[in-house]
Amino acid sequence: MKTNLNVPQSQTVQAFYLFFIVHTIQIGAGLMGVPRILFLDAQADAWISVAIAGVYLHFIAWIMIKILRGYENADILGIQTDLFGKFVGKTLGIFYLLYIFLILLSVIKNYIEVVQVFIFPEIPIWLMSLFLLSLMVYSVTGGFRVVVGTSFLFFLLTIWLVLTISKPITYMDWGHFTPILQTSWTDILKGAQRTAYTVLGMEILFFVYPYIKNKKNIALPVHLGLAMTTFLVMLVTVVSIGYFSPDHLRETVWATLSLFKIISFPVIERFDFIAVALWMMVVLPNIVLLCWMLVHSLKRLFHLKEKHSIFGVSVLLFIGALLVEYRMDIDLLTEWTARVGFWLVFVYPIFLFLYMKLVHRWRRRRRA
Amino acid sequence: MERRIPVKKELYMESLQKHFRNSPDLVNKTFTFNRQTIVIHFINYQVNKDQLERDLLPPLTNAKKPWTMESLKNAIPLSSSEEIKDFSSLARELIHGGVSVYIVGYEEVVVFTLPKQDHRALNRAETESLVFGPQIAFTESLMTNLNVVRWRLDTDDLTVEKFLVGERIQSEVRVIYLKSLANEENVQTMKQRIEDIVIDEIEDSTVLNQLIEDSSSTVFPQLITTELPDRFCNSIAKGRVGVLVDKSPTAIIGPMTLFNFFESTEDTYMRWNIGTFIRMLRFLSMVISIVLTPMYVAALTYHYEIIPSSLLVSLGQSRATVPFPPVLEALLLEILIELLREAGARLPTKVGQTMGIVGGIVLGQAAVQAGFTSNILVIIIALSALASFTAPSYMMGSAIRIIRFPMIILAGAWGLIGIVFALSFLVIHLLRQKSLGRPYLAPIYPFEASALRGTIFRLPFQKNAKRPSYVMPKDESRFDKKRAGTKRDRSSP
Numbered sequence: 001m002k003t004n005l006n007v008p009q010s011q012t013v014q015a016f017y018l019f020f021i022v023h024t025i026q027i028g029a030g031l032m033g034v035p036r037i038l039f040l041d042a043q044a045d046a047w048i049s050v051a052i053a054g055v056y057l058h059f060i061a062w063i064m065i066k067i068l069r070g071y072e073n074a075d076i077l078g079i080q081t082d083l084f085g086k087f088v089g090k091t092l093g094i095f096y097l098l099y100i101f102l103i104l105l106s107v108i109k110n111y112i113e114v115v116q117v118f119i120f121p122e123i124p125i126w127l128m129s130l131f132l133l134s135l136m137v138y139s140v141t142g143g144f145r146v147v148v149g150t151s152f153l154f155f156l157l158t159i160w161l162v163l164t165i166s167k168p169i170t171y172m173d174w175g176h177f178t179p180i181l182q183t184s185w186t187d188i189l190k191g192a193q194r195t196a197y198t199v200l201g202m203e204i205l206f207f208v209y210p211y212i213k214n215k216k217n218i219a220l221p222v223h224l225g226l227a228m229t230t231f232l233v234m235l236v237t238v239v240s241i242g243y244f245s246p247d248h249l250r251e252t253v254w255a256t257l258s259l260f261k262i263i264s265f266p267v268i269e270r271f272d273f274i275a276v277a278l279w280m281m282v283v284l285p286n287i288v289l290l291c292w293m294l295v296h297s298l299k300r301l302f303h304l305k306e307k308h309s310i311f312g313v314s315v316l317l318f319i320g321a322l323l324v325e326y327r328m329d330i331d332l333l334t335e336w337t338a339r340v341g342f343w344l345v346f347v348y349p350i351f352l353f354l355y356m357k358l359v360h361r362w363r364r365r366r367r368a
Numbered sequence: 369m370e371r372r373i374p375v376k377k378e379l380y381m382e383s384l385q386k387h388f389r390n391s392p393d394l395v396n397k398t399f400t401f402n403r404q405t406i407v408i409h410f411i412n413y414q415v416n417k418d419q420l421e422r423d424l425l426p427p428l429t430n431a432k433k434p435w436t437m438e439s440l441k442n443a444i445p446l447s448s449s450e451e452i453k454d455f456s457s458l459a460r461e462l463i464h465g466g467v468s469v470y471i472v473g474y475e476e477v478v479v480f481t482l483p484k485q486d487h488r489a490l491n492r493a494e495t496e497s498l499v500f501g502p503q504i505a506f507t508e509s510l511m512t513n514l515n516v517v518r519w520r521l522d523t524d525d526l527t528v529e530k531f532l533v534g535e536r537i538q539s540e541v542r543v544i545y546l547k548s549l550a551n552e553e554n555v556q557t558m559k560q561r562i563e564d565i566v567i568d569e570i571e572d573s574t575v576l577n578q579l580i581e582d583s584s585s586t587v588f589p590q591l592i593t594t595e596l597p598d599r600f601c602n603s604i605a606k607g608r609v610g611v612l613v614d615k616s617p618t619a620i621i622g623p624m625t626l627f628n629f630f631e632s633t634e635d636t637y638m639r640w641n642i643g644t645f646i647r648m649l650r651f652l653s654m655v656i657s658i659v660l661t662p663m664y665v666a667a668l669t670y671h672y673e674i675i676p677s678s679l680l681v682s683l684g685q686s687r688a689t690v691p692f693p694p695v696l697e698a699l700l701l702e703i704l705i706e707l708l709r710e711a712g713a714r715l716p717t718k719v720g721q722t723m724g725i726v727g728g729i730v731l732g733q734a735a736v737q738a739g740f741t742s743n744i745l746v747i748i749i750a751l752s753a754l755a756s757f758t759a760p761s762y763m764m765g766s767a768i769r770i771i772r773f774p775m776i777i778l779a780g781a782w783g784l785i786g787i788v789f790a791l792s793f794l795v796i797h798l799l800r801q802k803s804l805g806r807p808y809l810a811p812i813y814p815f816e817a818s819a820l821r822g823t824i825f826r827l828p829f830q831k832n833a834k835r836p837s838y839v840m841p842k843d844e845s846r847f848d849k850k851r852a853g854t855k856r857d858r859s860s861p
Contacts, residue, residue, distance in 0.1 A: 013814075119785065120670070138793065139796045146799050146800055150795075153799065154792070270673040274674070277784035280792060
């Protein structure tokens with residue numbers, strides 16, 4: 001496997017789109033339920049957890065960009081084989097693959113669950129998976145530019161949902177936040193760690209880097225995308241804590257979606273129905289980008305044809321979606337994905353960075 | 369294979385007769401004077417007789433000296449004379465309105481072209497009618513159309529290239545663009561696609577359009593077909609490539625994006641704020657047309673909760689007697705509207721209006737009274753049908769009407785989830801489309817802020833000094849923005 005990729009000009013995109021790529025892959029299934037998860041750990045100080053997580057995100061992004069800048073046009077798979085040798089590099093690559101598959105499956109399962117709870121209790125799982133997977137296949141077979149376009153357009157089509165949150169804001173009780181810092185720092189940090197599932201996906205930077213046209217300017221859109229993610233997570237967390245009573249929030253699994261319940265327009269009374277249906281458009285860039293990563297990596301690692309691997313992946317996802325049936329299983333899946341993701345996305349890059357510096361210095365010395 | 373022209377007179381006349389299978393329309397005349405025998409041939413109705421009798425026959429027969437090939441070509445006061453050696457090209461020239469002059473003893477024939485072609489004069493545009501602005505439309509005659517284009521685009525930069533399409537029956541095709549402006553890749557793609565066509569004959573330019581489009585499986589048109597010379601010329605002046613086909617009143621322009629199909633030349637002729645408003649209205653009406661009926665179906669089939677309680681009462685009352693589920697009810701009415709539209713298009717104009725009234729008012733009113741549909745659905749369907757007709761491109765309007773049907777069925781089957789699935793599918797579908805290899809959703813994706821000013825909005829001309837960048841013109845700047853913005857009126861004291 002070559003470390004650096006040769007990407008044809010027609011497949012590259014401007015760095016500007018990194019904002020949307022990074023942001024839309026992070027926002028999705030996780031955001032629906034993040035307020036409760038944080039609240040369980042960090043109580044009223046959950047917003048501090050989000051702030052810590054947000055700062056940490058930027059730090060990791062900085063490290064990731066540093067790693068990528070160490071090479072000319074490489075992705076994580078190439079870098080790993082370059083640093084660790086062929087065998088270990090490939091094994092780590094497979095590890096990434098499994099992790100991406102898990103997160104993909106958990107996103108699909110979580111959204112299906114939400115649809116069943118909020119709109120259609122009786123809609124069959126296979127049908128919903130078929131909906132999502134067919135859209136995924138249709139987008140990914142269009143090539144990288146269509147994938148990025150999907151992320152960009154669906155962001156534009158759904159971002160206005162943020163504005164509707166202004167209504168719950170008016171009902172917030174600021175007393176829910178005081179007294180500040182009642183929670184222990186360990187719990188707050190634990191909360192910050194629990195944010196991981198919501199903000200997973202930024203590792204796409206490791207995969208998408210060779211496809212960026214103007215590599216010099218990637219830092220700004222990436223950090224803006226992360227800031228936007230942090231802002232959204234912060235917003236829904238703060239509003240949820242202020243809006244729901246503590247006991248209520250503990251029992252509200254998808255607090256973000258429940259916020260939509262009180263929003264109504266002259267012609268639409270229960271907006272949450274529309275919001276949950278539209279959430280498919282929020283989840284879709286997630287699925288599409290993750291699938292692209294999977295297909296791209298399969299091609300890099302095993303030289304699989306994209307067409308074949310796309311259909312292989314969707315068949316596996318379909319079977320997986322049918323097998324993971326109960327709420328408990330979905331929770332377990334999400335839990336495990338979050339745990340693996342935390343180490344792989346938020347810890348591993350630091351190690352990789354230090355190791356890369358070491359290897360590069362050693363190589364330079366040997367050459368000299 | 370080249371077939372030579374027979375030298376002997378009898379043989380020559382006989383072979384021509386045989387070639388045209390003794391057609392009664394092939395006229396031959398033999399003159400003998402100055403110790404010379406001259407035979408002329410022409411096809412009766414293809415030749416302008418007045419001109420023939422005034423300009424060709426008198427000088428031919430009044431000659432003092434025997435004719436030679438040279439003198440024949442040069443001494444007769446007609447601009448189009450050609451010397452032909454090949455028999456089959458002689459036959460083709462005769463079909464195109466040529467008069468062949470054959471001097472016994474020569475191996476060549478001189479052909480004078482005096483074509484007569486009946487075609488209608490330039491008329492008002494019918495399908496793309498405008499409230500104001502230039503009114504003429506293209507006609508079926510290629511020469512007339514080219515004449516209009518040359519007249520509108522008064523520059524020697526205008527490049528016209530000729531192609532012949534069709535293996536059995538050939539049609540003349542012209543590719544038109546501005547040399548200094550049109551992107552070479554676009555021109556090359558267009559020319560390549562026209563050259564690559566393998567077909568026996570093309571019926572019309574719309575057929576050519578379907579043959580050169582990027583994707584034939586989608587309902588969305590990718591190149592604009594227009595009958596308006598001003599639209600055609602404006603597009604070419606922006607750096608696009610145009611195509612005219614003989615015998616067809618529709619011109620083709622590309623590359624286009626989805627949003628260009630909602631532009632009308634009228635937006636340009638109106639004041640910018642009104643033009644922008646109208647354009648926004650069209651985008652809105654597209655959304656209404658696609659989403660409104662499916663929303664009604666979804667809400668009434670599955671999600672009663674969405675409808676505000678006050679509205680629910682009146683909705684329930686109007687639907688109380690309707691025996692069908694909302695999907696069927698909606699499909700029924702949608703098909704009724706489509707029937708009316710189709711019948712209106714086919715009926716002779718005199719009957720058309722009456723039928724419109726019968727269909728629209730009587731059928732609609734009766735359907736509600738008979739309890740077939742609810743009043744509110746009639747309003748919704750009428751609104752979305754009306755909205756679909758606001759698209760300035762008839763093809764785009766039809767595409768929008770077609771995609772409503774699967775959307776209604778999906779909404780009936782899976783409610784809001786079905787609608788969002790269909791919309792997502794639509795967006796990805798549009799993302800995958802291309803026009804002459806250029807992205808179809810530009811300037812939204814790939815995002816180009818400067819092109820939004822002219823494509824999505826219609827900002828004042830002084831503020832919009834650029835040609836749309838997604839067309840990739842060689843020169844993006846239309847004029848100097850700074851100079852254009854100032855008016856040097858004498859300020860009053």
